[in-house]
Amino acid sequence: MKNNSRTFKALWLAIAVGLGAYASVVLAQEDEGEEADAPVEFPASLDDKLAGLSEAQLAYLKDSSKTRRYASTTEDLIEALEKRSAEQVEAYVDAMIWVEDQTSFEQGRDMAWLPLNTESPDFNAWTVRRPRSFDPDREPGPVSLPRGIPTFAGAPVALTPEDLIAGEVNVAIVGAPLNMGSGWRDAGYGPLVMRTSGGMAGNDQYTQISPSRELNIVDYGDIAIDNDSTERSMQHVREVVREIAETGAIPFIIGGDHSLEYPNVAALVDVYGKGNVSVIHFDAHHDVGMGDSPHHISHGQPIYRLMRDRHITGSDYIQVGLRSGGPSESGYRWMREQGFKYHSMAEVERYGWEYVMDRVLDEAKRDGRKLHVSFDVDVLDPSYIVGTGTPVSGGLTPREAIPIVRKLCAQQELVGFDIVEIAPALDPTYTTALHSAAIIKACLVGVAMRKLGHDIDYLNPVTIDHAQDNYHEENQQ
Amino acid sequence: MTPSPRRRLIAGFALCSLLTTAPLSSLAQQAEADIPPQIMTRLSGLSEGQMDFLRGFQPLRVIATREKLNQELDRRTPAQIEQFVSDMMMAVEAMAFRPGVDMAEIPLNPEASRFNSFKVVRPQALNEYLREPGPFSVHRYIHQWGGIPTFAGALVAVDQADLIAGNVEVAIVGIPQSMSSGSRDARNAPETIRAMHVLGELDIYSMVDPLAVLNVVDYGDISVDRMSVHRGVEHSYQRIMEIAETGAVPFVVGGDHSLMYPSVKAVRDIDADKPLTVVHFGANYNAEPTRAHLLSDRDAVYRLISEGVVDGNNVIQVGLRGSQATPQAFQWLREQGVKYHTMAEVELRGWDEVAERVIDEAKSATDRVYISLDVSVVDPAQLRGAGRAAPGGLTIRELAPLLRRLCAETQIAGFEIMDLAPMLDLSYVSAMNANYLMNACLTGVAMRKLGLDDDNYMDPMTVDHGQD
Numbered sequence: 001m002k003n004n005s006r007t008f009k010a011l012w013l014a015i016a017v018g019l020g021a022y023a024s025v026v027l028a029q030e031d032e033g034e035e036a037d038a039p040v041e042f043p044a045s046l047d048d049k050l051a052g053l054s055e056a057q058l059a060y061l062k063d064s065s066k067t068r069r070y071a072s073t074t075e076d077l078i079e080a081l082e083k084r085s086a087e088q089v090e091a092y093v094d095a096m097i098w099v100e101d102q103t104s105f106e107q108g109r110d111m112a113w114l115p116l117n118t119e120s121p122d123f124n125a126w127t128v129r130r131p132r133s134f135d136p137d138r139e140p141g142p143v144s145l146p147r148g149i150p151t152f153a154g155a156p157v158a159l160t161p162e163d164l165i166a167g168e169v170n171v172a173i174v175g176a177p178l179n180m181g182s183g184w185r186d187a188g189y190g191p192l193v194m195r196t197s198g199g200m201a202g203n204d205q206y207t208q209i210s211p212s213r214e215l216n217i218v219d220y221g222d223i224a225i226d227n228d229s230t231e232r233s234m235q236h237v238r239e240v241v242r243e244i245a246e247t248g249a250i251p252f253i254i255g256g257d258h259s260l261e262y263p264n265v266a267a268l269v270d271v272y273g274k275g276n277v278s279v280i281h282f283d284a285h286h287d288v289g290m291g292d293s294p295h296h297i298s299h300g301q302p303i304y305r306l307m308r309d310r311h312i313t314g315s316d317y318i319q320v321g322l323r324s325g326g327p328s329e330s331g332y333r334w335m336r337e338q339g340f341k342y343h344s345m346a347e348v349e350r351y352g353w354e355y356v357m358d359r360v361l362d363e364a365k366r367d368g369r370k371l372h373v374s375f376d377v378d379v380l381d382p383s384y385i386v387g388t389g390t391p392v393s394g395g396l397t398p399r400e401a402i403p404i405v406r407k408l409c410a411q412q413e414l415v416g417f418d419i420v421e422i423a424p425a426l427d428p429t430y431t432t433a434l435h436s437a438a439i440i441k442a443c444l445v446g447v448a449m450r451k452l453g454h455d456i457d458y459l460n461p462v463t464i465d466h467a468q469d470n471y472h473e474e475n476q477q
Numbered sequence: 478m479t480p481s482p483r484r485r486l487i488a489g490f491a492l493c494s495l496l497t498t499a500p501l502s503s504l505a506q507q508a509e510a511d512i513p514p515q516i517m518t519r520l521s522g523l524s525e526g527q528m529d530f531l532r533g534f535q536p537l538r539v540i541a542t543r544e545k546l547n548q549e550l551d552r553r554t555p556a557q558i559e560q561f562v563s564d565m566m567m568a569v570e571a572m573a574f575r576p577g578v579d580m581a582e583i584p585l586n587p588e589a590s591r592f593n594s595f596k597v598v599r600p601q602a603l604n605e606y607l608r609e610p611g612p613f614s615v616h617r618y619i620h621q622w623g624g625i626p627t628f629a630g631a632l633v634a635v636d637q638a639d640l641i642a643g644n645v646e647v648a649i650v651g652i653p654q655s656m657s658s659g660s661r662d663a664r665n666a667p668e669t670i671r672a673m674h675v676l677g678e679l680d681i682y683s684m685v686d687p688l689a690v691l692n693v694v695d696y697g698d699i700s701v702d703r704m705s706v707h708r709g710v711e712h713s714y715q716r717i718m719e720i721a722e723t724g725a726v727p728f729v730v731g732g733d734h735s736l737m738y739p740s741v742k743a744v745r746d747i748d749a750d751k752p753l754t755v756v757h758f759g760a761n762y763n764a765e766p767t768r769a770h771l772l773s774d775r776d777a778v779y780r781l782i783s784e785g786v787v788d789g790n791n792v793i794q795v796g797l798r799g800s801q802a803t804p805q806a807f808q809w810l811r812e813q814g815v816k817y818h819t820m821a822e823v824e825l826r827g828w829d830e831v832a833e834r835v836i837d838e839a840k841s842a843t844d845r846v847y848i849s850l851d852v853s854v855v856d857p858a859q860l861r862g863a864g865r866a867a868p869g870g871l872t873i874r875e876l877a878p879l880l881r882r883l884c885a886e887t888q889i890a891g892f893e894i895m896d897l898a899p900m901l902d903l904s905y906v907s908a909m910n911a912n913y914l915m916n917a918c919l920t921g922v923a924m925r926k927l928g929l930d931d932d933n934y935m936d937p938m939t940v941d942h943g944q945d
Binding site for chain 1: 538539549557560561564565567568571573574576577579581582583584585586588589590591592593594597599600601602603605656661662702704705706707708765769770771773787850900901903911931
């Protein structure tokens, strides 16, 4: 067992090193702006103070990509040097070099792994499923529960792929109460509040379509999560999402934090094959992560991890609603090079929402592949979604987001949907749950529209006009 | 900063993986099975291995009791029983580590240029303005109202030299971590505690003003890796040791209860020859044996005892009522010599008697006492913002006097308040009560310095108006 685990460790190391090398070669973020900087020229007045420095110390001091952490401009740096004695200047540059040395990984000093306790008899207890023989025999198929027991969309419950197949299930809504990818803030309670709040699949006024009538929808329970490890949770989420998709049902994953985008998309690629799935990512944040983090997965880097593990490429992505502090201009440039089609709120400010929405729909249509929608509720403005872990001001309104989600899910062949970062404890009211349910419903309506053969702009003719006169006809001529 | 404590800590991590089978074996002792004859007649199809499994303790890892197991067997045909038993065996087997299938370790990314950035301490030489060592005020006025929030409104100290220069007696330090099982906002506790008054105010029970008596500072926050308890634990250990080395008493504001491990260990290691008594207040016993993860809030007490950091005889637990503590768990605590006091004991004996017993035990143990206060010990009505709240807890009027007495009547070497989760309480009440409890201990420390360490000292002026 020891040997095995050592072999396994070596295997993981090989994978990690391999991927790391791949990442650094293929995905290395081109920081042209920063790397092109010429060495800093210091004024002659500093000559005396710099004379005592070694070549290495001087080279470090002239490299503004390194010193800008401490003095953000060349002027600041010169000022900092001018007010120090020669001795203090040397201590100053030594301190910078020391910080860099301490910050990067050093073999022997730092753990390259987080150890787990493989001796524990309960190592996997969290993922072990309840055998069918523990319960009284029943035919496979979705089980309706008595009124009052909360399920997603009030739907019957399915526990196994056999239940999904027997029930010819179109949509399996499944919870993934992962809290840790964000490190904090309650996303673990997202599934619970979305079960108890309702509003997900009843009649839709705009289209007069009721998803729960048109589609076979089930509650597939929650996926087991190890809330002490995002990494360990990834593997199991991927297994369960895959088993849903393999039956032909569309997995709707209710998070949980945005780390889940990684196992969700990876599972869909497992089932439908590389190159056959594209993703639309609604989010205030780009979540590309760029790979410069000690951790291989968190809620800030699922897309990078998907790219690193070669499940998907940047050109498979459309992003909508970006407006957080990152990425920097060089990050955006890198995303361009990788083929991302990003749509920031700056684009919305410049061109207007209708215009940007049409552009997104057009891009998706021309892509034409099977689609996964990953919807981070923080793409909406915090006034609609108070309960989310990393809110950013200036987001979309529900009246902007609902139509685009409905149209996308009607236009494309949807194979997966996730909604993440719902953090109930941050919103003492029902508002966050209400708007989250409206987004899920918009997509379910879209899926039903497609099944019924409606085009994406379909709205019910009776609902949109009282018809007591010919107002619209006359007006539009 | 010395390397040897770090080596000890790492050795400790290695050791803890060897200590995990104890609870299972105590389960094994409990469960020696007799199978009723009417069930036996239907078991003839089972193999010897399956029969051994059924008689042993393993079925109780998936079925709650022997009685329920017999019910399950009783309602099945022999063929169904075979299926049932083989499924149980598969489930139990699937719980263990599978070499070649499961990750034995979680890989990190050594390529990251910011691999250690969370814990790199800013070198003096990078400071733009140079200053003499010593605690300094961040207030403009002599009597500042409001202003920049610090713990207790105290002066700020940045590094060890400041503590030494200021003859600091109490250094309050935050650790904004909320990653363990609860994962419910304990990371915001330090900033909320700073932003609330009550800590550092005059205590009218003793008429002692702790800030007037003691040199108290805000030592800032200790940085953590928000994605890993493990990666931050050694850094927390070193920073707390840095405080304790100067003779100052660390008051740690968590953070989740996993931080008890590095905090207690650092305080113990400062004076390793002298045993340390730990009084742990909490709804949850936090001595669950190690599971797949080596460090979490649920196992800090288990780790401290099983690694020998503290002797079980020197651990006193107060307020237990969380459902994690099974009969096997209490059995284990007893075997370790832990003096636990559950809310069941309080119900039976009354709080005054239990509180006296705790005081006696703390006084007669050793001469260094560490208080670990998990806010869950308080009833949720008075402390809603607790990461792992449990109904039926102590009131502030029960707990604060005991804390004041413990801190006055024993030699406090360290204090921590853990698992305050501010966002779970939209009011100010949890933060205020947490500050009040901390102030009770701070007052106690000041009382001891003033020699007011008699049994249950209170100021004669305030306990009676004296008009008759």
